[in-house]
Amino acid sequence: MNLTEQGIAVFLGEKRLAYLQTITVGIGGVGGLGSNCAMHLVRSGFKRFVLADFDRVDESNLNRQAYQLDQVGQLKVMALSRNLMAVNPDIDLDIRTVEVTPDNMSAIFMDCDVVIEAFDDPFVKKTFVEMFLPTDKLIVSASGIGGTGNADAIVTRRIRDNFYMIGDMETECSVENPPFSPKVSIAAAKQADVVLRYYLDRFVAEGK
Amino acid sequence: MTVVLNGKNVDISEGMTLLGLLESRGISSETVVVELNREILSADAFVSTILGDGDLLEVLRFVGGG
Numbered sequence: 002m003n004l005t006e007q008g009i010a011v012f013l014g015e016k017r018l019a020y021l022q023t024i025t026v027g028i029g030g031v032g033g034l035g036s037n038c039a040m041h042l043v044r045s046g047f048k049r050f051v052l053a054d055f056d057r058v059d060e061s062n063l064n065r066q067a068y069q070l071d072q073v074g075q076l077k078v079m080a081l082s083r084n085l086m087a088v089n090p091d092i093d094l095d096i097r098t099v100e101v102t103p104d105n106m107s108a109i110f111m112d113c114d115v116v117i118e119a120f121d122d123p124f125v126k127k128t129f130v131e132m133f134l135p136t137d138k139l140i141v142s143a144s145g146i147g148g149t150g151n152a153d154a155i156v157t158r159r160i161r162d163n164f165y166m167i168g169d170m171e172t173e174c175s176v177e178n179p180p181f182s183p184k185v186s187i188a189a190a191k192q193a194d195v196v197l198r199y200y201l202d203r204f205v206a207e208g209k
Numbered sequence: 210m211t212v213v214l215n216g217k218n219v220d221i222s223e224g225m226t227l228l229g230l231l232e233s234r235g236i237s238s239e240t241v242v243v244e245l246n247r248e249i250l251s252a253d254a255f256v257s258t259i260l261g262d263g264d265l266l267e268v269l270r271f272v273g274g275g
Contacts, residue, residue: 034275121275123240130242130271134249144271160244166269174274185274 005089009046020204022048026196027113029053029101029129031077033185034143034192035119036067036084041193043085043092050085052078053097053109065182103128110138115196118142119189121174134164141195145169146188148178155187157195167191212264221260228255231268242269 002010002018010018026047028035031054039050054077058068062077072080078096085092097109101120106129110116116138118129126142133140145168146155154169167188174180211218212230221230227245231238243250244267250258260266 030275032275119275121273123237123271123273126271126275127240127242130269131249131252134242142271143275144269146274147272160267160269168272170270171272172274173272180274 003089003091006046006091009044009089013046017201017204018046021046021197021200024115024200025049025051025113027051027053027110027116028119029106029110029116030119030121030125031066031081032056032062032119032121033065033180033182034146034189035117036077036081037065037186037189038117038119038192039081039085040067040088041190042196043088045193045197047196048089048091049093049095051095051097051110051113052081053099053101054078055098055100065180065185101125101129103132106132113138115139115141115199117192117196119192123173130164137163139196139199140164141167141192143167143188143192145172146185147172147174147180148184149181152184152187155184155191157191165192165195167195210260210262212260212262212266214266215268225260226256227258227260227266230260230266231255236268236270240271242271243267244269 028039031052056077058072058075058077058080060073068080076098078098082094116133118126120126130142158166172178210221210223212221228238238255246265
């Protein structure tokens with residue numbers, strides 16, 4: 002255990018941390034939702050990730066995404082890898098620099114126990130959820146995270162045992178309701194919280 | 210005839226398809242996941258699914274932003 006993991010284990014205990022470290026988390030899209038969610042999950046003790054995104058960091062991303070000024074122009078998956086490893090250098094990352102499409106998403110996330118839907122495009126979001134619903138993977142999606150105010154409208158809905166949706170379910174990111182750091186981060190944090198709670202419950206249920 | 214759409218009663222005409230209901234309410238069928246009587250329906254089935262009295266529909270909308 003490195004020093005970070007010793008610090009995380011102060012709150013989790015070594016056995017629970019060791020359990021979380023066996024879980025593979027796939028993150029589809031590492032923009033506002035995905036980058037912030039990944040950071041929360043690393044701090045929560047998760048260690049194995051599949052990160053998929055084709056995009057590069059743009060200056061307009063700095064208003065909400067977990068990147069820094071000197072990372073503008075870099076591939077998001079590479080920049081995020083560095084930022085996550087600055088917290089825990091021993092995480093195990095599978096980096097996919099690719100646009101996630103209906104044709105490749107199944108293969109990219111095949112080995113994941115949980116898949117975080119963190120895409121921008123509503124058709125991709127929906128297709129991703131539909132693709133993994135018949136599987137036993139935990140699916141955590143988000144819909145409706147734009148704008149400011151009434152942040153308590155961003156709720157966690159358990160649709161079924163392995164499928165959760167976060168958001169207000171209606172506020173599309175747009176010119177009127179741009180994506181801002183507070184509400185996007187709230188949704189990303191709630192996605193991470195679902196994953197953490199789910200696996201801490203599983204740890205108990207499996208009698209570890 | 211009445212169906213329950215996201216917890217609210219909605220009157221529909223006899224023989225209405227799921228796709229017809231979505232379109233009549235301005236909901237894009239491209240960006241929703243639909244549960245009919247607690248079973249997830251594939252998008253291909255929207256056009257051929259004729260709704261029945263008392264059907265429970267949960268329409269999960271995906272809006273842009275991530």
